[in-house]
Amino acid sequence: MPGRGRLIVLEGGEGSGKSTQAAILADRIGALLTREPGGTALGERLRPLLLGEAGPLDPLAELLLFSAARAEHCAERIRPALARGEDVVCDRFSGSTIAYQGYGRGIALADVRRASQLATAGLTADLTILLDVTLEVSAARRAHPGDAIEAAGRDFHVRVLEGFRELARSEPATWVVIDGAAPREVVAEEVYAAVLMRLGSPS
Numbered sequence: 001m002p003g004r005g006r007l008i009v010l011e012g013g014e015g016s017g018k019s020t021q022a023a024i025l026a027d028r029i030g031a032l033l034t035r036e037p038g039g040t041a042l043g044e045r046l047r048p049l050l051l052g053e054a055g056p057l058d059p060l061a062e063l064l065l066f067s068a069a070r071a072e073h074c075a076e077r078i079r080p081a082l083a084r085g086e087d088v089v090c091d092r093f094s095g096s097t098i099a100y101q102g103y104g105r106g107i108a109l110a111d112v113r114r115a116s117q118l119a120t121a122g123l124t125a126d127l128t129i130l131l132d133v134t135l136e137v138s139a140a141r142r143a144h145p146g147d148a149i150e151a152a153g154r155d156f157h158v159r160v161l162e163g164f165r166e167l168a169r170s171e172p173a174t175w176v177v178i179d180g181a182a183p184r185e186v187v188a189e190e191v192y193a194a195v196l197m198r199l200g201s202p203s
Helices: 018-029 041-050 059-083 094-104 109-120 135-141 154-170 184-199
Strands: 007-011 032-035 088-091 127-132 175-179
Touching: 007 018, 007 094, 007 184, 018 032, 018 088, 018 127, 018 184, 032 059, 041 059, 059 088, 059 094, 059 109, 094 109, 094 154, 127 154, 127 184, 135 154, 154 175, 175 184
Parallel strands: 007 088, 007 127, 032 088, 127 175
Antiparallel strands: none
């Protein structure tokens, strides 16, 4: 019987390069690549709504929709893969909810954490890699405001960035911070090195 796979999450603000790096890492270690919101039929249908297709959402409604998408994602995609012994690389997970809906939107962190705990049934990442970039780098990498979250304003993104950094400071055993402003190839090597250092070779 295979051992349990590892859940590796790439986190970061807009323009941090996490989606690119998640794809590179998943290909390199032979892992299942998935994303949030998304990863399942329900998640992909909710994604446009969460990114502003229907207009601004109430912050609590936004939190609950993200949580619903994550619950389905964990039950349908992530947990079965881990149980089969597959490694999973996920573009965003619970850390994004704490940073965006907690620090960014101002929902009480305890409530956001409870929602995430319920949605994941206690599943946590074995390793979270934060690709840290300044707001200036983020803005330079985006040609236009993009979706509703990207266009939420500088103050919002300042709070989100501080939220990510605080999570990394408070959970050093499972978070690694990498300079996302470095060239893509350099970042990819640092991400892979972090996985090897913290988790060892692919399962």
